[in-house]
Structure formats: C-alpha cells, structure tokens
Amino acid sequence: xxxxxxxxxxxxxxxxxxxxxxxTAEQRATAITERMHKYANFTPEQKSQVYAINLDVAxxxxxxxxxxxxxxxxxxQARQQRKNLNEERETRIVAILTPQQRAMYERxxxxxxNGGDNFEATTPRMIRGR
Numbered sequence: 420x421x422x423x424x425x426x427x428x429x430x431x432x433x434x435x436x437x438x439x440x441x442x443t444a445e446q447r448a449t450a451i452t453e454r455m456h457k458y459a460n461f462t463p464e465q466k467s468q469v470y471a472i473n474l475d476v477a478x479x480x481x482x483x484x485x486x487x488x489x490x491x492x493x494x495x496q497a498r499q500q501r502k503n504l505n506e507e508r509e510t511r512i513v514a515i516l517t518p519q520q521r522a523m524y525e526r527x528x529x530x531x532x533n534g535g536d537n538f539e540a541t542t543p544r545m546i547r548g549r
Contacts, residue, residue, distance in 0.1 A: 444481050448474035455512075458527055459520045468515050476508045 452470040455461070461469060483500045486492045492500070513521060 444474060444477035447477040447480075451477075458523055459516065461520075465515055469512055472508055472511045476504050479504055 448470055451473045452466065455469060456466055459465075480501060483492070483497050483504070487494060487497045513524065516524060
C-alpha cells in the first residue's frame with residue numbers, strides 16, 4: 420500500500436513539475452519582453468514577435484535544463500546549448516528591430532557586457548523568488 424501511495428505521489432509531483440516549467444517559460448518570456456520593451460519601445464506587432472521568440476527560447480532552455488537533470492547531456496554541453504540559444508534569440512530579435520531600436524539595443528548590450536544592466540540574468544531569479 421505504501422509503495423502505491425509513493426508511486427501516485429511521484430506521478431503527481433512530476434505532472435506538477437512539468438506544468439510549473441511551462442508556466443516558468445511563459446513568465447520568463449513575459450518578463451524579458453517587458454524589460455526589453457522599456458528601452459526599445461516596440462510596436463504592438465514587434466512586442467508580440469519578441470514575446471514569441473522569448474517564449475520559444477525559454478521553453479528550449481527548460482528542455483536543456485531537464486536534459487541535464489536527466490543526465491542525458493553534460494553541464495558543459497548544456498552551457499554551449501544555452502549560449503547558442505541566446506545567440507539565436509539575439510539574431511532573431513535584432514532582425515525585427517528598426518535601425519534606431521538596434522542602436523538602443525546595442526547600447527544596452529554594451530552596458531550589460533560591462534557589468535551594467537542585465538535584464539536576462541536577473542529575470543529567472545525574480546521569477547523564482549530568490
């Protein structure tokens with residue numbers, strides 16, 4: 420009887436964890452998009468496109484994290500995949516920006532690289548409540 424109870428609890432836990440991962444991807448995408456919108460001033464169409472890009476990348480980041488936890492890839496492989504996903508995100512977002520928005524994006528990127536504003540690094544901590 421205890422084994423059945425433990426099995427049911429495990430199944431329920433895994434289901435909840437998967438649902439939370441999906442919600443986290445949406446929360447991450449929303450938070451990143453809103454922070455980017457503050458300095459880039461997207462049009463409504465651009466904002467929906469940027470959100471879609473951020474959601475896609477966030478979901479794929481969670482998949483990478485799950486692969487590490489399952490032991491199917493190493494932490495180094497995950498680091499490289501996350502780096503590639505961030506580069507892909509940047510390429511996709513820059514392609515939909517106006518020249519003025521691109522200039523603002525590049526200035527913001529330089530400040531992040533110099534230890535200033537880092538909207539992507541702070542977003543997951545804010546969402547997780549750390």
